[in-house]
Amino acid sequence: MTGRLYGVGLGPGDPELVTVKTARLIGEADVIAYHAARHGRSIARSIALTYMREGQIEELLQYPLTVETTDHPGGYQGALDDFYAECAARLAAHLDAGRTVVVLSEGDPLFYGSYMHMHKRLAHRYPTEVVPGVTSVSAAAAVLGRPLVEREEVLTVLPGTLPGEVLAERLRATDSAAVLKLGRTFEKVRDAFAEAGRLEDAWYVERASMGAERVAPLKEVDPDGVPYFSLALLASPAERTFVPKDDAQAPGGGEVVVVGLGPAGRPWLTPEAQDALALATDIVGYGPYVDRVAPNPRQERHRTDNRVEAERARHALELARQGRRVAVVSSGDPGVFAMASAVLEASADYPDVPVRVVPGLTAAQAVASRVGAPLGHDYCVISLSDLLKPWEVVAARLSAAARADLVLAIYNPASRSRTWQVAAARDLLLEHRLPETPVVIGRDVGGAGESVTVTTLGELDPDRVDMRCLLIVGSSTTRVTPQGTVFTPRRYP
Incomplete structure (x- = not known):
């Protein structure tokens, strides 16, 4: 061999x-x-x-x-x-x-x-x-800290051994250029840059990335002693015309961006949300949600308790009024039982602060995806929490959705101090749904403790439901296949 x-x-x-x-x-x-x-x-x-x-x-x-x-x-x-x-x-x-x-x-x-x-x-x-x-051309650009080409610009690479008139012609016709193999050809190359009218913008780089590295404007280099391992570089013309604005005129003052983190880790995060988090100077949110954002030492993190939404929103708006770029983070989508409405409500007192909402993948979508397509037809989203609305309203809405034969995605079914609502909701739904109605219990979907259970409304055990769960209750048309896939057909009988 x-x-x-x-x-x-x-x-x-x-x-x-x-x-x-x-x-x-x-x-x-x-x-x-x-x-x-x-x-x-x-x-x-x-x-x-x-x-x-x-x-x-x-x-x-x-x-x-x-x-x-x-x-x-x-x-x-x-x-x-x-x-x-x-x-x-x-x-x-x-x-x-x-x-x-x-x-x-x-x-x-x-x-x-x-x-x-x-x-x-x-x-x-x-x-x-x-x-x-890595080529010497890339290394020279890195040493200079100047881009080679942008957008539709053309980069031309030339050996210094070409005739002077050919070099000048090529230099005139290109946006950016690198001329290699200097050494004995240096004077001819420098003259070609001058003839092409490009000498003022040209740079000399010698032994890029080595210990004896040297950088200088091409016009100032002494031809004596120029080594073979050197080149002349004409960087992007866009770089030469770009004039940074003064800091006082820099765009992008303070703002609040309410960001949906999705149901779990980074794979559930949208590119738009990642971009909003990367640009932020401050991360504001409920502690466990803030902890899901990768630490960045240039950012300040403001962790708060789960029951201070209004105070959290005002704090974010105050920071933005000071010129900060604030990301208020929520699990799932910020517009679904989360921080978007709280921030927008508080923003009425801060008309000078722009507020944006960046959507996220919802918990209902995440749980549904694990079993198939239970949300394939009309559905409604209801929270069982009675912290911000009375139970009588929750019960009336559950009954109305059940009578309308809608699939239900039930958020906040239970908590440490609120354990009876799951059984109460089950009993209300059984007044309008068959005991065989499919029910999906999704817990910590996307996280380390993920579990998904498919059961029925009649067999739903409230003790299996905690604050990290989301329930999906099927309609009269929702089906479970022998393989355990749950779906609601698009066609209604």
């Missing part, structure tokens, strides 16, 4: 910019191959050394020439072609022996890299994989 060939990108120079995959492959390889000029020093090997291990075979692929003249009958290119063929034969001998060969490449292996000459000669003969790396 033959060995496997890997061409791995090492990035621009900093060993910490080597990818995890490249680091692993270097450590596992039987053979480490790398190119070097005639002095024998390899930047690629120096980057990879951190990840190499004792006992690995090293193959130094030393160029016979760089920019010198040669008496080779094929000229400069002929000499290089022979060199690459000889290197490929050396690596092939290892591959034929079943050894894994990793060829190191600064930057990316297929971006002006020496590895590509091995790839062209060996990839059709042996199992081969190329592992990309």
